[in-house]
Amino acid sequence: MRINPDFRKVAILAANEAGKALKKNFRKKINISYKKDLTPLTSVDLMSDKIITGLIKKNFPFHGILSEESGENFGKEFTWIVDPLDGTTNYILGLPLFAVSLALIKGKEPILSAIFNPITEELYLAEKGRGAYLNGRKIRVNRMNNLSRVILHFDRGTDLEGGLKMINKIAPRIRTVRFHGSPDSDICPVASGKIEGFLNSKAHYHDVIAGAFIVKEAGGRV
Structure with a gap:
């Protein structure tokens, strides 16, 4: 399946830019509130969300966005699934186990995704039919049978x-x-x-x- 290369470019850009913001504010004082289900929400979640959704809207104004922090807006053909800070509790505690996460779906089928940990600087990327990559190197699951x-x-x-x-x-x-x-x-x-x-x-x-x-x-x- 051939995918518009601009989708990949924007996914990488959004992950990196949001990641920079997360890294800059890591282990610093941030505002924390709690949702109805008692899961935490920080000012950094919202900052990351604003960066990602802003880049998507600027480059693909007709795409939908489903974000954990800013709600749902499904597109007619393409929708981005965004988690601007996966691992919010870890982030609050100063534990470097968190990531920025984006996936692009066409209809109901994922065709592209990017996950970035700005502390380890690991960027995972996958495109439908083209495999998965870690910082540009192709990766495969292992075949452990023990x-x-x-x-x-x-x-x-x-x-x-x-x-x-x-x-x-x-x-x-x-x-x-x-x-x-x-x-x-x-x-x-x-x-x-x-x-x-x-x-x-x-x-x-x-x-x-x-x-x-x-x-x-x-x-x-x-």
């Missing part, structure tokens, strides 16, 4: 009880399960072959769509 050596990352999603049941079932059979609190940061190492899998129980669409697409383009199963 279950006792498998490492999994886990995120509770919206169903803690269901997630814990999954963990209790599989944890005794594998090497280890790790929890980091940033779904995109946890999914990307699967795509680059550093770990073998990611588990999530009833995830929000915007929390995993970008990472899941990168894993799929890296040869993984989703």
Whole structure:
């Protein structure tokens, strides 16, 4: 599938510019409030969201945007799924496990995604039919077939009880399960072959769509 190269350019630009803002304000005093579900919202979330959505609107005024922070506006053909700061709690605590996440869908099908951690300076990128890349280097999932050596990352999603049941079932059979609190940061190492899998129980669409697409383009199963 041939994709407009401007889509890729804007995705990379938006991820990098938002990432710069996150890095500049990391471990500094920021304003924090809480949503109805008690998840935190910071001034930096909103700043990152403004940067990303501004660049998308400037370059693609007829595209829709679904953002965790600024709401939903589906386009007729193309819609961007944006998480301006995945791992907000980690960011507040000064833990460098967070990322900027963007995915572009055509209809209901993802065709492009970018995930950027500005602290490690790791940019994951995938395009439909063209594979997945980490800082320009093509990546693939690993083919570990020894279950006792498998490492999994886990995120509770919206169903803690269901997630814990999954963990209790599989944890005794594998090497280890790790929890980091940033779904995109946890999914990307699967795509680059550093770990073998990611588990999530009833995830929000915007929390995993970008990472899941990168894993799929890296040869993984989703």
